[in-house]
Structure formats: C-alpha cells, structure tokens
Amino acid sequence: MSIIKTNAMNNFANADITDDIFFCRIMSEKQYALPLLQRIFPQLNIRSIEQPISQFTIKNNRKEHGVRFDVFSEAEQKYFDIEMQTTHDPTLGKRIRYYQGKMDSTFLKAGESYDLLPPTYIVFICTFDPFAEGAYKYEFSHIYDQTNHVTLKTGTHVILLNAHGTNPGSINGGLLNFLKLVAGEKATRYDPYLKQIQDKIAELKDNMQWRMSYMQEYNAIAVQERAEGIEQGIAQGRAEGLKQGKAEGLKQGRENSIALFIKNMLAQGSNKEEMLKTLMIGFQLSAEEANSYLHANQSIK
Template sequence: MVNAKYLEKWEQGKPVDDWFFKQLMGQEALCRAFLNEVTPGKNFGKLKITTQDETDNGHNKKVIFDILAIDEKANYYNIEMQIVNQHNLLEWSLYYQSMMITNMLNPEESYRDLHYSYVIFLCEFDPLEEGDRVITTLERRIVENPTKELADKTRVVFINTNGDLQNVGGELRGFIQALKEELPSNSNSQLGKQLMADFKELKGNEKGRNDFMFFTEKEQKAIEQKRDIKIATLILNDDDLPSKYKIKLLTDILGDENQARNLIAQHNKEAVH
C-alpha cells in the first residue's frame, strides 16, 4: 500500500522503503549476491524467488513473506525489512521459520529430509538492544553444553543497518551503505554498486513509477491516517506492552510525547470505567 511517506521518499530518490526493497530483492542476481554474503558457505545456483508470498497455519493466521527464495537444493531463505521496532522480532522470526519448515516436506518424506531454513531481518534498529553490532546470528544449542551446535538446519540472522559498519565485510558494508544511500563513490563493493544500479533502473521504469503514483495525494493522506489510527489503537489495547514502549511508539505516530502520555492516561481512565 502506497502512502504519502513512500511518495516523499520516491521524490527524494531514497531506496530505503518496503516497496523498493521487494522490487530490488526480487531480482535473482541481487538476491543471490546478498545471500552469498549473509549465508557464507552456501553455493547458490539458481534461485526461485517470490515476493509477497502468502501462507497460513490452517487457523487463518496468515503469513506474508516479503522475499521467499528457494535454492536448487530446496533450502529456504526468507528476507524481511523492518523499519519500526515492534519489540517482537524473536517471536516473529520463530513463527515465520516454523511456517517455512511446515511447507518443506511432502507426506511421504522423512523428518531427516528437512532442508536449511534462514530467516533474515534487515532492521533500522538494534533488534536485541545489545549495542552497535551489525550481524547477530541465532541458532539452537544445548543449555548444558553450550559449545555444541545442534546443526538442526535453522538460522535466524538480524542485520542492524545502523550498527558499526567497520566490523563488517566490504561487500555487505557496501550493500547497507547503498540501502541507506550512503555508498561512497570510491567503494569497491560490487554488491553495493549493483544495488545502486538496480535502484536507478527501477526509478527510471515509467510503468513502475505510474503504478507507484496510483493514489492521489488526498487518498494517500487518508490511507496513512487510517493506518496510524489502527496502529495507535492496537498499541493502546496491548496490555502486555510496557508503558515506556507505548509512549515511544505513540510519540512516533503523534509527534508529541505529552500528547502520547495524555492519550494513554485517558485510555487507562476509560478502561477502568
């Protein structure tokens, strides 16, 4: 869904948006180059890539993968871009991975036939609040023997695009810099240059631009307002969300911390009555 913020970033030429991300990462060459950096040791041939791939768990709980790539050995790679920290990324990644695994086996296949599954989140924040580390990889280990890796073929990778890029390999560093429109002119990152070139080509595609401009400015503002009202309502009604997070999230929506605090206080007062 296109809104006013997307339109503004299109005019500014900034590639850090969900719509652009799906269009770019849906291209096999770029997706393969990115996965080569994030999942070292894999030898990618062809990739089958789908965007906005939808599935559910049989109980109407739908999952829509931003990017779902399957390699020649039937390993699954889900790539997501997350701009807003909803403080549920661990649970989110677990659920998405479980849905990928559920779709791997046919009835006659053995559990030993399970393939690798990767969930990769590109975040504009520190997902685990551990500092400025860029890459965080999660895997299952034995509590009583933490040095032993289970090798159960599951991985979750969080990439903090605002982390310290000095400790990241040059190719991935260039990709993140290009994603943030900060790629230096003297960069040697072929991945970063490829991302920038693909983005410029996408911007020059008149059909893509026309599709992007489908909504009028009035419609975009109405859509954005309804979306923000819906998100604010969900935040207010979430009893498990700590107050400090409610204040921060509502401040981002309303643009005023005092207004956010007053809204929470009024909501709590009405809930009591």
C-alpha cells in the same frame, strides 16, 4: 488528493534500498538477490539460486494469521527469507518464530520423515541495532544453555543484520559495503554491486508503469497497517458480541472493523475505486462483498 496518495508520492520520490517495495522489486531479480546471499553467507558457497519470489504469502484460510515474506528463494535445496526491517518491533523474536513455523509447514507431506526438512535461513536487515550490542551480524542457533557447546541440530538459522554496527572487522567487505548502503553511508571502497542497485533504483523511478504499481502496492500496505482502527473495531465488536457468544462476537468485530475502515478512507478523500481495491485486499473480500459493504456504510457517487 488523498493523504495516502500524497504519502505514496513522497515515499516514491525519496525511496532508497530500505523502502520495502523497492527492496522487494529489486531483490526479485537473481542478479541482485544472489550477490546479497553470497555476501551474507560466504561459507555456503552459493553459486546459483532459483527465481526469487517477492511478497511470498502463506495463508491457509481466512481465520489464521498469514505471513508475507519480503523475498523468498531457494539455493541448492536451502531456503532463504530476506526481510527489510526499518522499525523497532518488540515482537520481532516471536514474529521470526511464526515465520519459521509457517515456512516449515510447506515442506512435508503427510507421512514424510522430519529428516526431509531442508535447511532454512531467515534474515532481517535492520536499519537500527536490534540489541544495542554494536554487532553488524547477529546469528542465532539452538545451543545448550549449560555448556554452550552442545547444539540442537534443527537446520534453522536466524540472522539479524545491523546497518549501524561498530565492529567492521567481523564481517566481509562486501556485506559491510551493502550495510553501508542501507545506512545511507558511503562504502569503504568502490563496489560495482552497489552501483547496480543504485542505478536500478534510478531506473525504476523513471518508469511510469512502475510508479503506478508502487502506488497500488503502497495503498494496499497502508490498508493492512491500519492496525489501530481495525483493532478498535474488533475490540468493540467482541465486547458487544459477548452476549451472543464468541462466534457472533468475532463476526461483529469484523463488521465494525470494515465500517471503521470505510469511515477513515472517506475522511481521507479516497474514491470508490481506491476503497474497493483496498477492501478486497485488506479484508480478503470479493468485489461483490466489497461493494455491498460500501453501499451499506456510505453512498458513494
């Protein structure tokens, strides 16, 4: 059994709401996503939402850096992206900036007024305190630095939730209970919504078809998270390609990245079917292209 499969099985068995795949699957249902938005944004009085889309991807072409939103939904002409964040990321601020730009790029057609840009809300649910200030809820807006009372009305809203806050009186009880669930702690009081989430997790774990879907998704994510190996190949390819020009260098980097990836997968005991799927997803290759790379780098029976 490959390392990836072993890790996937362990993660599946121990998964809770902080597991990204489970979180996206559960929040793709209105009955779970709507109450969460209502708890995060009680001031908006959200009564209904459009069908949430999990792993919503925006990528216009192969050359640009795409984005994949965990859970994306619309409610009364407002747009929401909800992310589960379990690791410290020093680039989180710039990541949010890029997410915002990508989201905005889908709203306007040529010639349309900027006034048509709808309100957007980007939410990161963190299993850690991103700023070490003890707040459960960090909200950001564009405010004039000198006076702190002049706001630039961009219609954008960024919220970072901290599951380990120290000021429970600053947020509503429903949101506090949900963050307690994220933190793996007991809620302050019985909450039917939390019970529904926990029951759904148990139901999914008993579903063999969902288990297979989880394994496939975990495998795809593992490919994309092989940052070190891919970056190593790109760096090597760029260095070799400098003599041939930038375009050749980038091409060489991609070739080396794929070759290094195949080498790593072979070392982990992956079979041909696994490798084909992950090559196609991770490098956006056709089945024919993926097969060609496999044959060029290693003969697999």
